[in-house]
Amino acid sequence: MITVKGLNHSFKIGKKGKEKHIPVLRDVNFDVNDGEIVSIVGKSGSGKSTLLHILAGFMAPESGEIKVNGIETSIFNETDNAEFRLNNYGFIFQNFQLMPGLNAFENVELPLKLKGIEKAERQEKVNTLMKYVGLTEVQDHYPNELSGGQQQRVSIARALITDPPIILADEPTGSLDSETEQEILLLIQSLNKNRGITFVIITHDDEVAQTANRVYTMHDGELKEGVVQHAI
Amino acid sequence: MQFKDQIDFVRQHISKNKLRVFMTVLAATMGTAFLIVLASVGFGIHDTITKEILSDRKVTEIQVYASEMSQEIADEFKKIDHVSAVVNRQEFNAQTETSFKNMKGNNGIIATDFIEEGKVGFKLAEGRLPENPNEVVVGSHFGQFLLTEEEANGEVEEGEEGFKGYEGNLVGEQFTVRLGDFNGDMFEKDELKLTIVGVAAPPARDWFTDQSIYTNASLIPTIEKIYKANTEVELDDHPDAMHLFYNNVMVYANNLENVKAITKTLKDQGHSVYSVTEELDQLDVFFFALKAGLIFVGTIAILISSIGIFNTMTMAVTERTREIGVMKAIGAKPQLIQRLFLMESAWIGILGTFLAIVISYGVSIIANFVLPIIVTAALGEEDLGGIQVKFSIIPWQLVVIASTISISVAMISGWRPARKATKIDVINALRTEL
Ligand SMILES: Nc1ncnc2c1ncn2[C@@H]1O[C@H](COP(=O)(O)OP(=O)(O)OP(=O)(O)O)[C@@H](O)[C@H]1O
Numbered sequence: 001m002i003t004v005k006g007l008n009h010s011f012k013i014g015k016k017g018k019e020k021h022i023p024v025l026r027d028v029n030f031d032v033n034d035g036e037i038v039s040i041v042g043k044s045g046s047g048k049s050t051l052l053h054i055l056a057g058f059m060a061p062e063s064g065e066i067k068v069n070g071i072e073t074s075i076f077n078e079t080d081n082a083e084f085r086l087n088n089y090g091f092i093f094q095n096f097q098l099m100p101g102l103n104a105f106e107n108v109e110l111p112l113k114l115k116g117i118e119k120a121e122r123q124e125k126v127n128t129l130m131k132y133v134g135l136t137e138v139q140d141h142y143p144n145e146l147s148g149g150q151q152q153r154v155s156i157a158r159a160l161i162t163d164p165p166i167i168l169a170d171e172p173t174g175s176l177d178s179e180t181e182q183e184i185l186l187l188i189q190s191l192n193k194n195r196g197i198t199f200v201i202i203t204h205d206d207e208v209a210q211t212a213n214r215v216y217t218m219h220d221g222e223l224k225e226g227v228v229q230h231a232i
Numbered sequence: 233m234q235f236k237d238q239i240d241f242v243r244q245h246i247s248k249n250k251l252r253v254f255m256t257v258l259a260a261t262m263g264t265a266f267l268i269v270l271a272s273v274g275f276g277i278h279d280t281i282t283k284e285i286l287s288d289r290k291v292t293e294i295q296v297y298a299s300e301m302s303q304e305i306a307d308e309f310k311k312i313d314h315v316s317a318v319v320n321r322q323e324f325n326a327q328t329e330t331s332f333k334n335m336k337g338n339n340g341i342i343a344t345d346f347i348e349e350g351k352v353g354f355k356l357a358e359g360r361l362p363e364n365p366n367e368v369v370v371g372s373h374f375g376q377f378l379l380t381e382e383e384a385n386g387e388v389e390e391g392e393e394g395f396k397g398y399e400g401n402l403v404g405e406q407f408t409v410r411l412g413d414f415n416g417d418m419f420e421k422d423e424l425k426l427t428i429v430g431v432a433a434p435p436a437r438d439w440f441t442d443q444s445i446y447t448n449a450s451l452i453p454t455i456e457k458i459y460k461a462n463t464e465v466e467l468d469d470h471p472d473a474m475h476l477f478y479n480n481v482m483v484y485a486n487n488l489e490n491v492k493a494i495t496k497t498l499k500d501q502g503h504s505v506y507s508v509t510e511e512l513d514q515l516d517v518f519f520f521a522l523k524a525g526l527i528f529v530g531t532i533a534i535l536i537s538s539i540g541i542f543n544t545m546t547m548a549v550t551e552r553t554r555e556i557g558v559m560k561a562i563g564a565k566p567q568l569i570q571r572l573f574l575m576e577s578a579w580i581g582i583l584g585t586f587l588a589i590v591i592s593y594g595v596s597i598i599a600n601f602v603l604p605i606i607v608t609a610a611l612g613e614e615d616l617g618g619i620q621v622k623f624s625i626i627p628w629q630l631v632v633i634a635s636t637i638s639i640s641v642a643m644i645s646g647w648r649p650a651r652k653a654t655k656i657d658v659i660n661a662l663r664t665e666l
């Protein structure tokens with residue numbers, strides 16, 4: 001489903017003329033199969049988020065190729081990227097990233113609005129999904145009126161609402177206590193099993209990594225399959 | 233995203249910062265209202281001058297000179313498009329002598345068509361327009377220039393202000409007119425017996441006098457018969473006047489805009505014409521410049537208010553950096569982000585403009601009501617010389633111009649912040665703390 005080949009990226013820091021190049025990704029290759037949960041573990045600062053950002057099209061890689069279902073996304077411009085994200089990806093972030101001015105229901109509804117779907121259809125879809133993730137009770141709450149676990153459920157619902165084939169998650173349980181983490185992991189697993197959604201989960205949490213079918217380890221910008229103990 | 237959802241989105245954002253948006257709308261309103269009210273003075277004065285100082289009738293009047301003029305040709309003019317009336321005033325060229333009660337006068341006879349005169353508003357001071365052949369309207373100075381026999385013969389001293397003339401009532405009175413030939417010899421018989429049914433309003437220019445006798449054109453054959461019966465002087469013998477009557481034709485356009493076209497048609501037909509459009513053209517150029525100048529000054533006020541819009545929108549974008557980042561992350565295109573912010577600044581512009589139009593009409597009405605009172609009080613006069621002065625007029629064109637300027641300026645000043653919003657980097661935006 002996702003194939004990444006020879007991905008390199010480095011950040012420039014410092015003033016113009018005297019800038020330093022800091023390599024963050026070095027010849028990264030990996031693939032994700034349909035219906036898999038793949039997790040990427042690694043130390044802080046090893047380049048996990050950077051990889052995910054490039055995958056999502058938030059920024060362009062220095063070199064390398066990304067193909068999603070045979071479509072080369074690494075050559076997309078900003079507009080194409082946005083369109084592609086809307087139709088193919090759902091996102092789950094560590095700090096939820098909900099719209100503070102919208103309540104739980106409206107936050108979940110937002111991607112459908114972006115897709116230009118009629119109100120009646122939107123409401124029906126959101127209602128069904130809210131029931132599925134157990135948020136119906138709190139759907140009128142604004143993000144600051146929700147617990148962390150509830151917020152993450154809202155953000156998962158928002159990621160799911162457009163029925164994307166792939167969900168990209170960056171430390172989805174990073175801000176949650178272990179009990180809530182368990183709930184979220186169960187939800188992810190059931191979504192994977194019942195709906196066949198592919199997950200790419202970045203984490204430095206063992207327990208999260210264990211829910212995955214396959215694990216990659218990032219170490220200083222190099223990605224290897226399997227758990228490399230000293231790298232975590 | 234559907235348009236109604238976009239509107240919804242913008243509305244939600246605006247309602248989150250009501251006070252700030254309100255202040256910005258207020259600034260936009262003030263700028264636009266200033267422009268409209270300022271320019272409306274230009275429109276008001278222009279209108280007052282074209283409508284009042286050049287009287288309605290004069291503005292649409294086209295005078296036609298032709299040596300071979302006749303009623304038939306004049307009738308042809310009526311067929312030209314947009315002609316509302318054709319007045320053919322036929323002036324009797326030879327001598328006349330008026331006898332009114334015991335007084336005498338020397339008054340020109342003007343035969344005209346009162347139906348046509350009525351169409352363009354023959355102004356009467358009193359009475360009505362003639363309906364029968366022997367009914368006439370006399371000029372405003374008819375009575376003033378009548379002399380008694382002693383006065384006419386120089387047997388009485390003329391006072392400071394000239395002779396008194398006849399000061400009594402004219403309407404309903406009868407008088408007679410004796411005709412003469414071109415050499416000044418009066419005919420002994422066949423006097424015209426005429427009845428005064430109206431007195432014309434005084435000429436617009438104070439130093440003009442009007443002592444004419446306005447009769448119906450149907451009196452012309454009678455006059456011609458009298459002339460032929462009383463004199464052997466051949467009409468053609470007189471070098472200046474080939475005819476007993478001199479035709480003075482005036483064509484009236486139905487409105488000012490059509491004067492030019494009719495003037496051209498008449499010229500093309502080979503007539504010598506004069507209309508006030510030549511002078512009006514210059515006046516129009518002057519007022520066009522004046523209005524453009526006022527609109528320019530008003531636009532500066534709008535530009536100042538646009539700083540407020542720029543500021544508000546820049547703050548809005550900065551405040552919402554993270555939200556914009558989230559929107560982009562979940563798949564909002566940069567174009568949509570830009571459109572949403574442009575819509576917000578356009579909304580400020582549209583609301584500001586709408587309020588400004590309402591306020592401007594209010595100010596305009598109040599100004600037209602209050603200013604004449606103040607001005608007359610300041611001048612210490614009863615009225616403004618009978619002139620209907622409009623200080624402020626807001627035609628729809630001004631509303632369109634002001635709205636276009638105001639809304640475009642709002643959108644232009646919202647453009648940079650909107651661009652800035654599209655340039656927001658998703659990764660950085662998601663990192664920002666609220
Ligand atoms: N915009 C940037 N400019 C310069 N350097 C950056 C930038 N973004 C990230 N880096 C650097 O790139 C490296 C990788 O960062 P990244 O966020 O991918 O790490 P990570 O593996 O996600 O870490 P964590 O587990 O703490 O989230 C870090 O050393 C970081 O300092």
Ligand SMILES: [Mg+2]
Binds near residue numbers: 048049050170
């Ligand atoms: Mg990270």
